[in-house]
Amino acid sequence: MVQPVELAAYLDTQGVVYRQSETQVIQARQNQWAQRLSPQLTQRITNDLRHKQSRYWPAPLNASSIQQEHWKLQVRLQRFNGVYTGNAEVAGSWELLNPKGESMLNQEFSFQVPLKDTGYPALVEALSAGIDQLSTQIETQLVTR
Template identity: 30%
Template sequence: MTRRLRGALMVGALFALAGCAGSPTTERYTLPAPMNDAVSGVGPSDAATPDYSLVIDRVSVAGYLDNPGIVLQPDAIRLRQASSHQWAEALDQQLGRGLRQRLAAELPDTRILVEGDPPEALHLQVNVEQFQGHYQGVGMASGYWQLRAANGDLLLERNFSASTPLAKDGYPALVRALGASWDKVAANFAAQIRRLRASGTVD
């Protein structure tokens, strides 16, 4: 089967699920644990005393994502929100907690916080503009982020975009793909923070 045909069939099966949104049973989903945690076994409790601190000031989501229903994008201009396949917790809260876990695994020399203002801490703000099933058969995460020094100076401002193909049909596969895309986003953040430190821009 060609990649294009396989992708078309996968997309068709995924978005056919949207037609079942009126079914009486509601399924609720949480993002999976970070893959890097599961593979490497590295977590915040495994590191020695951290050398750095990073505060996640905010993870915000676009207005259309600030609802319980999982979002599907059947083409370039339409969005569908499922009524019987929903997030178990507000998406911004899940993304914020997941980002903290993922960055803790990616940056074991760094204390990752969601509140507080330690001296010399970097501050991260993330704006998520897409977090949905995409008609190309992937779980898509995109948006932009800012990294600031402790004094508020802007150090980095970047767009981000990550996608992961669905392994099979259905919402569970979509949620796993979205989790894998969030893994990629966190890995990209961590790589750029390490690069910034290596350049001597920040201590």
């Protein structure tokens, strides 16, 4: 089961986030996510893992699966934003928990993806590429486990 993606508080917003300096972050007013970010990312990671490997069949956590014992994947994002350097940054950690809730794998990640152009569409594309890198990293660890 893929647990809902946990977001740092500053990311849990409707607006796309951009880091203007080492100390200043802004949230876009005009460029907003189509829906809440956590469910979008949870579904994206679930779909990516389904397509990239066949050993496990990832599914999003739902009400009927809460009481059942399953392996769980928890992704935590500390950074999911544009940066003044011309990159998108995707950083955080992920953890694989066995049915007893014990941590079996725990890995931090940090991806810097260069924007191919200026503007929010290029930023969203680069953030998507960062999630693709993350799901590839998770898939590699699951398959070699």
